Amino acid sequence: MHLSSNTPFEHEDLKMRLVAFVGCLMLAFADVGETIHPREPGWTGSLLVVPMDGSHWTGVKAVAEEMGRRGHKVMVVIPEVSVLLGPGKHYTTRTFPVPYGQQKLDELQARNAEIMDNKQQPLLEKISTRISNIRKFVDFQRATAESLLLNQELVDFLKKQNFDAVLTSPTVPTGAILAYNLSLPAVYMLRGLPCGLDSTATACPNPPSYIPRFFTHYSDRMSFRQRVLNILVSILEPLLCRLIYWSTEDVASRFLQRDVSVVEILQSGALWLLRYDFSLEFPKPLMPNMVLIGGINCAVKRPLIKEVEEFVKGSGEHGIVVFSLGSLVSSMPKEKAAIFFEAFSMIPQRVLWRYTGEMPDNVPENVKLMKWLPQNDLLGHLKARAFITHGGTHGIYEGICHGVPMVMLPLFGDQGDNVHRVATRGVGVILSIHDITVQTLVDALNAVINDSSYKQKMEKLSAIHNDRPIQPLDLAVYWTEFVMRHKGAEHLRPAAHDLNWLQYHSLDVIGFLLFIVLIVTLATFKCCALCWRRCCRKAQKRKED
Amino acid sequence: MHLSSNTPFEHEDLKMRLVAFVGCLMLAFADVGETIHPREPGWTGSLLVVPMDGSHWTGVKAVAEEMGRRGHKVMVVIPEVSVLLGPGKHYTTRTFPVPYGQQKLDELQARNAEIMDNKQQPLLEKISTRISNIRKFVDFQRATAESLLLNQELVDFLKKQNFDAVLTSPTVPTGAILAYNLSLPAVYMLRGLPCGLDSTATACPNPPSYIPRFFTHYSDRMSFRQRVLNILVSILEPLLCRLIYWSTEDVASRFLQRDVSVVEILQSGALWLLRYDFSLEFPKPLMPNMVLIGGINCAVKRPLIKEVEEFVKGSGEHGIVVFSLGSLVSSMPKEKAAIFFEAFSMIPQRVLWRYTGEMPDNVPENVKLMKWLPQNDLLGHLKARAFITHGGTHGIYEGICHGVPMVMLPLFGDQGDNVHRVATRGVGVILSIHDITVQTLVDALNAVINDSSYKQKMEKLSAIHNDRPIQPLDLAVYWTEFVMRHKGAEHLRPAAHDLNWLQYHSLDVIGFLLFIVLIVTLATFKCCALCWRRCCRKAQKRKED
Structure with missing residues (x-):
């Protein structure tokens, strides 16, 4: 098996021996007083990062970079083939081979765009497509997990590194399983787990009477009928968990050589960094080891490149509209795209659109198509007037952070719930990608841009979101360092974990x-x-x- | 009715008119752009503080001072006669007359010391003494509440001040009632309410299966028998609440001219500043509007006066023992005191003791008696070896903050629970003030001073307690300012408040x-x-x- 590495060193074994020898020499001659205790200022440790591909990477990468910048040794373990994962300035990467190629990934991504087209499908076919998509996703994740966990050479190598902690996305719990196996404290970063597994694994109370379940699109103020359905969904959640995680449990059990459940593994996590806050999320209980870092990616700002800056500045008093359907969807069927092109030709704003699909004959002059959008930097620009988004957590929080009202086109996953939260705050309009017409799009854009109530409410929401004693990125880094310094966060672990359901x-x-x-x-x-x-x-x- | 004021101005009315006139002039000539919006940097507001007497004042005063120091207009409303309440450097005070004098307060305080002597009382008599003490405390608080709330002139004056928020201790909810009446957002500072009312009023889940109830002295890991008793106590809690708060509800109903419950008033609070953290407290759920500020008073440090510094320095390698039974108990029966004097004469450490009781013929040379102890400064001294404490929250957190092992003599209130938490962490020894002998005291002191396990565990606990991204005082001030800036914290209020018990x-x-x-x-x-x-x-x- 071939293990490639992005570190500048090639001869791993020789290097390790050399490092060990120099280390011994240094230890032998060093003044004992110079060793820095983990709790002393100036101490740095080493962090293993096992990220998940896709938008989850955004927040994890920000922390990995910042940890590296502060002097910690950060190693990110990623598959040889991925959509977004890649090297950074302040961390090293270690890649591992996977049994699929770029083509397979492209196919999976293309399925995300297909969702815009399947309106005409009958219900049963729709459900079967969804289940088939979940299965394909699960199979893909299983292949990635097996490639990492059952790669003995890699696992042995990681074991030898003596990391202080693991930072990972528990939505695909490969990193959590690895941390469990290496007996390392794990820091999880997530927005929430789709079947309520985060509440179970943190022993966090989750009353269905006012906490709407995933996919219901309910608010925290539910009618009796909604509360009945919300409870029914919460009763069905364990089944959904089973569907999503049974294959992970299978891989984990083979890796750990004993039967193990995902809950057992996730329960062992030291700290949960949650990518939301209550400017958007409905208020609900938290556990001591949950830290809110909503808006973590808002701080990472770079100046626009000259060409884009000029396009933006040229928008004059009308300003710009930023349009992106997230990291996983950059194209759409031709007929659908035509609606957008026509609508954009009818508004005075300039539009920056992340679009890699088929081009029409005449792209309106006020539209700039880009393969990759510096979304956060554009939203942070004074000229930003509206944000057309699919409703992913990162985008939504960037919009709130910079106070830009939104037109939202939810596609899948938690996006339906996210956009509903935005709409209940009166700072955005939801459109259906299936029913969208030129007129509805133009009306929605005109509303959020010209009806001052959207902007006013958004400014208030933005003020609340940005009013915090410590920036989310600093908070995430602080708590990751805390877990490294203290080898976990045992004092935050509730005794509820030691009780069974009846006892609890x-x-x-x-x-x-x-x-x-x-x-x-x-x-x-x-x-x-x-x-x-x-x-x-x-x-x-x-x-x- | 006479209203005295500690502000340097005497002629209130004339002053008010002058201020109003100057204000109008300033407004007329000011550049409109110079008005600072509450959400802009540099904005200052005005805060009303309604403190509770006794140790609760320590934390509230620290915040009031810091808020004043940062430029906010802070007014503290206090009764003419009190144990600890008084003026400060950065806030003004407004006093109100009360129907009791200093003598009454001294009598109430003397009862606190009596508790050390009533060991021989039969159980029934003991219970009746306790209930009588609670009644006396309730009557006293009722008199104070009436003096404030039914003082129309004072309430009208406060109404006119246009405060942005109220900071208060909800344990005696006079300030909460006033805030409710003035429609001002309230910031509460507390350690917890004795009958679980804080959980009810915040809609915070409080499972009795692993959250021990007040006065039970249980940990978060309970046996079946303990869980049964814990549930029984939690069933009885509403009764205790009734006993403690019925007279407050009566005053509130008269003041607000409609029937009102304490829960309804406390529910309206914007933010709960809780004087604990999970270095000591057992991990349990929190709500979004709860902010942990355990150890808030640890930061307020001053250098020791020369005489005390010399005494401390003279202790040599053996160091010092700090001894205080809190702000409300400074003396003890002669026979009891004799035990302490004798024990202290047998240890090599020097002892600084807050003691105002009867003096024995020969005070040991290594003992320094003081009327008031700079407790936090002494515990923060490098020479501090042990801390003899009654187990009040402030003292306990000062001990943890500075890493000083403790010998604990709980007297009443939450002290029994506090010391139990310290003991389960292995950083202190509990003694009973009733059964104490020279030998048990000397043994306990020798243990915490010379058995290195206490010091080691305490250093670990201290490191966890002190390892936080932002200091508790700054956090308390930040969130108080947040509530002032945003006129509350509505986005943190759970929808659970709108549900009845059945629905919830x-x-x-x-x-x-x-x-x-x-x-x-x-x-x-x-x-x-x-x-x-x-x-x-x-x-x-x-x-x-």
Whole structure:
């Protein structure tokens, strides 16, 4: 098996020996007082990063870069073939071979765009397509997980590095399984797990009476009918978890050589960095080891390249519209694209669009098509007037951070829930990608740009989101360092993890108390009956006498 | 009615008119652009502080001072007679008359010391003493609350000040009631409410299966018996709340001229600053509007006065023992004090003791008695070896902050629970003030000073406690300012507040679903029965035919 490495060193083994030798020499001659204790200022450690491909990478990369910049040794483990994963300035990468090529990834990505076209599908076919898509995704993740975990050489190599902690996305729990196996404390970064597994794994209370479940599109204020459906969804959640994670559990069990559940693995995580905050999310309970870092990618800003800057500046008083459907969808069917091109020709704003699809004959002059959009930098520009987005968490928070009202076209995953949250705050308009017409799009853009209520509410929301004692990126880095310094965060782990379901809900105690009440009631009843009978007997005797 | 004021101005009315006139002049000539928006840097607002007397004042005062130092107009409203409340450098005070004098306060304080002597009391007498003490405390608080809330002149004056927020201790909810009446957002600072009212008022889940109740002295890992008792206590909590708060509810209802409950008032609070963290507290759920500021008073450090510094320095390698039973207990019965004096004469450390009681004939040379102890500064001294404390939250966190192992003598309130948490961390020894002997005290001191496990564990705990991205005082000030800037923190308020008990626990939905299941089962059963009967009848007919 071939293991490539992005570090500048080629002869791994020789290098390791050399490092070990120099290390021994240094230790032998060093002043003991010079060793920096993990809790002293200036201490640096080493961090293993096992990221997930796609938009999840954005936040994880920001932390990996910042950790490296602060002097920690950061190693990112990534598959040889990926959509977004790649090298950075302040970390090293270690790649591992996978049994698929770029073509397979392109095929999977193309499926994301297909979703815009399947309106005419009958319901059953739609459901079967969805399930087939989930299966394909699960199979793909399984292949990646196996390629990492069952690569003994790589795992042995990582074991030898003596990392202090693992940073990973638990949505695909490969990194979590690896951390579990290496007995390293894990820091998870996520927006939430689709089947409520994050609540289960953190023992975080999650009352269905006011916490809407994933995919329901409900708010925290539900009607009776909605609460009934919300509970039914929460009852079905374990089944969905099973569907999503059974193959991961299978890989994990083979890797760890014993039966293991995903919950057991995720429970062992030291800290949960959650990519949301309550400017958008509905208020709900948190556990001590949950840290909110919503808007983490907003701070990473670079100046626009000259050509783009000029295009943006040329928009004059009308400003620009930023349009992106996320890192996984950059094209759309020709007919669909035509609607957008026509609509854009009817508005005075200039539009910057991440689009790699088929070009029409005449692209309107006010539209600039780009293969990759510096989304956050554009939204942070004074000229930004509106943001057309699919509703991914990163984009939504970038919009809120910079106070840009949105027109939202949810495609899949948590996007439907995200856009619903934005809409309930009155700072965006939801359109359906299936039913979209030139007029609805133009109306929606005109509304969010010209109706001042959207801008005013967005400014208020933005002010709340940006008003925080510490920036999310610094917070994420701080807590990752905390876990490295203290070898975990054991003091934040609730004792609830040691209770089973019955015990946690005190059902055993309630049962016991009810039993006692029953016994006492029966005993009292028996006593009374006995007394009554004796009295009666005495009275009868007296009568007979 | 006489209203005194600690502001340097005497003629309130004249001053107000002058201020108003100057204000109008300034507004008339000011550049409109110079008005600073609450969300702009440099903005300052005005804060009303309604503190509670006793140790609660420590944290509130620190925030009031810091807010004033940062340029906010801070006004603290205090009764004319109090134990600890008083003026500060960076805030103004406004006093109000109360129907009791210093003597009454001294009497109440003397009761606190009496607790050390009533060991011989029979159980029933003990309980009746406790209830009588609670009643006396409640009556006293009621008198103070009435003096503030029913003082129309004072309330009108406060109304006119256009404060941006109220900072107060909700343990005695006078400030909360005032904020509710003035429609001002309230920031609460507390360690917890004795009957679990904080959980109710924040809608914070509080499972009795692993969250020990106040006064139980349990940890988060309870046996079945302990869980049974913990549930029984949690069932009794509403009764305790009634006992503690019925008189406050009465005053509030008269003040607000409608029936109102303490829960309703506390629910309206914008933010809860909680004086604990999970270095000591058992991990449990939090709500978004809860901010942990455990150890807030540890940062407020001053150099020791020369005489004390010399005494401390003179302790040599043995170091010092700091001894205080808190702000409310500074003396003890003569026989009890004799035990301490004798024990102290047997240890090599020097002792600094806050003691105002009767002096023995010969005070040991290594003991320095003081009327008031710079506790935090002494604990922060390199020579500090042990801390003898009653187990109040402030003292405990000062000990943890500076890494000083403790010998603990809990007296009342939450102290029993606090010391139990310290003991489970292995950083302190609990002694009973009733059973204490010279030998047990000397043994305990020798243990925490000379057994290195206490010091090691304490250093680890101290490192965790002090390892935080932002200091608790800054955090408290930040969130108080946040509430002032945004006129509350509505986005952190859970929708759970809009649900009744049945709805919150989804019992109505569960009932409905069970009903549906019942109907479906019955209908199925009926159908089957019908079919069966028909089949039977046909079979019978066929037989008959």
